[in-house]
Structures are given as structure tokens and as C-alpha cells.
Amino acid sequence: MRICLIASDPGHPVLAATAALLAPQHRVESLDPDRGDTPPAELLGSGPLADVYLLKAHTPRALALARHLEERGAPVVNSAAATAFCQDRTGMADLAHRSGLPFADTRTAAGIAELPDPDYPLVIKSRHSRRGDLVARVDDATRLRALADQWPDEPVVAQPYLGGTGWDQKIWVVDGQVFCARRRSELAEPAAEPAGGGAFGPRELPADRAELARRVGEVFGLDVYGVDLLDGPAEPVIVDINAFPGIRGQAGAPEALAALALRVARQGGGHRLPAQREAERDTAGR
Numbered sequence: 666m667r668i669c670l671i672a673s674d675p676g677h678p679v680l681a682a683t684a685a686l687l688a689p690q691h692r693v694e695s696l697d698p699d700r701g702d703t704p705p706a707e708l709l710g711s712g713p714l715a716d717v718y719l720l721k722a723h724t725p726r727a728l729a730l731a732r733h734l735e736e737r738g739a740p741v742v743n744s745a746a747a748t749a750f751c752q753d754r755t756g757m758a759d760l761a762h763r764s765g766l767p768f769a770d771t772r773t774a775a776g777i778a779e780l781p782d783p784d785y786p787l788v789i790k791s792r793h794s795r796r797g798d799l800v801a802r803v804d805d806a807t808r809l810r811a812l813a814d815q816w817p818d819e820p821v822v823a824q825p826y827l828g829g830t831g832w833d834q835k836i837w838v839v840d841g842q843v844f845c846a847r848r849r850s851e852l853a854e855p856a857a858e859p860a861g862g863g864a865f866g867p868r869e870l871p872a873d874r875a876e877l878a879r880r881v882g883e884v885f886g887l888d889v890y891g892v893d894l895l896d897g898p899a900e901p902v903i904v905d906i907n908a909f910p911g912i913r914g915q916a917g918a919p920e921a922l923a924a925l926a927l928r929v930a931r932q933g934g935g936h937r938l939p940a941q942r943e944a945e946r947d948t949a950g951r
Contacts, residue, residue, distance in 0.1 A: 773820070
């Protein structure tokens with residue numbers, strides 16, 4: 666099999682470990698979609714396509730390349746559509762709510778100054794998720810005005826700040842296999858170490874949390890993804906969903922990713938967004 670990593674950093678720990686597992690019997694390559702000014706489609710050259718592409722990069726050029734590959738019939742994990750969808754926090758919240766997932770209440774505004782009568786504290790995020798985007802806790806009107814001055818033209822979403830333990834439950838899923846850990850929330854005030862010394866692996870994860878995480882993949886059409894849950898009395902509340910996150914330090918994750926790559930390479934195709942599946946059924950029924 667020939668497996669290609671679409672990534673700006675193929676040396677990322679989970680990618681490097683996955684490549685090391687595959688390399689003895691399979692050909693593993695990497696492709697940086699943001700290298701130079703070459704149009705994404707031309708990066709592929711004229712040779713045959715790989716058997717599967719793992720889409721770790723999320724930049725516009727990476728998504729354009731993934732779409733081009735899919736148009737040519739190549740399987741991409743995660744799909745370009747599912748990856749792009751998770752970059753729109755408004756669409757993410759809307760689909761989650763319509764699907765019955767416990768996602769944080771989310772309001773959208775064309776700019777920070779246009780948020781109607783906010784209740785403090787709240788969390789302000791860029792509507793479009795990307796590297797270096799806005800994610801900030803706001804406790805009063807002074808802080809809100811300062812952010813409006815710093816980000817005058819930024820479309821945003823606002824969510825209520827939900828008090829917790831000061832930690833987040835980070836859940837990662839690779840082809841249905843669940844991994845997890847607690848991480849200090851960058852938005853929380855200093856908090857003590859969580860009960861149990863922070864132990865929070867798959868054995869400590871309640872069954873309903875694991876099932877919730879798997880449900881997210883079905884709803885959003887993802888095979889490799891992360892779910893951030895509030896850790897505290899208001900849980901379970903989903904505060905973010907990420908396509909193909911880093912999954913650092915999780916024993917078994919590279920093995921799961923390698924197995925997924927080989928399965929998709931053999932079978933072809935991955936998940937589709939629910940809207941895509943419905944459109945395909947409608948088309949087939951005509």
C-alpha cells in the first residue's frame with residue numbers, strides 16, 4: 666500500500682509513529698500543501714495516486730488539495746468536506762444542537778461590537794477556527810471593548826463561560842477507538858489537581874462519555890477527531906470538536922491510525938457528512 670500524509674509537519678509525534686509502523690511493509694510519503702506557490706493540484710505530479718491520504722493539515726490549500734484528490738477518486742481521511750465543516754463554529758454548534766448533542770450554547774455575530782447584551786463571564790471565539798484565531802474569556806465590558814478594538818472585523822461566536830474544575834476532558838477517537846486525558850483549560854482560573862491525581866485514561870472514561878464521543882464522529886462524518894468536554898458539575902457539555910488533532914502521548918493511537926489507513930486504502934472511501942449521504946440517497950432514488 667502507498668499512504669500519503671498531507672501535513673506541514675510529518676514529524677509530528679502521532680504521524681511519525683504511525684509512519685514507522687507502516688513503513689516496514691508499505692510506502693509512506695508526505696506532502697506539504699503549503700510548500701511554495703505551486704497550485705495544490707500540481708503538487709501531485711503526473712504519477713499514480715496513493716491508496717489513501719491522511720489529511721492532517723487544515724489550511725485552505727490543504728483543503729483544496731484534498732477536494733482535488735477526492736474528485737479524482739482518492740480516499741481522504743478525514744474528508745475535505747468534514748474537515749472544512751469543523752472550522753465553522755457556527756455550523757458546528759447548529760448541527761450538534763439539531764442532532765441532540767450537548768453542545769455549549771453558541772451565538773454568532775459579525776463582529777464583537779455587535780454581540781447583543783452579553784452576560785458575563787463568557788467565551789469569545791473566532792467563528793472560523795484556524796491557527797492563531799481568537800479564543801478568550803471575557804469577564805466585563807472593558808475587556809470586551811478591548812477585544813473589539815484588537816479584532817475589529819472578526820466574525821465571532823460567543824458561549825457562556827461554564828465554571829468547572831479548571832480542566833478539560835480531552836477525548837480523541839480514531840476509527841471508533843477512544844483515547845482521553847485531562848488538560849488544564851487555558852481559560853480557567855488556577856485550580857487544584859483534579860481528584861485522583863488527574864488519572865483519566867480509557868479505563869476511567871465513563872461508558873456514556875465514550876458513546877457520546879463516538880456519536881460525534883457519526884454526526885460530523887469524522888474518522889479521526891477530538892472532542893473537548895467541560896470537566897465539572899455542568900458536564901457533559903461539548904465545547905469544541907476538532908478534525909484530526911494531535912493526539913499526543915496516547916498509547917495505541919498510532920496503531921489505530923495505521924490500521925485505519927490500511928482499512929480505508931483497501932476498501933476505499935471514509936465517512937460522509939450526513940447532508941452528503943442524504944443527497945446521495947436522493948440522487949440514487951431519482
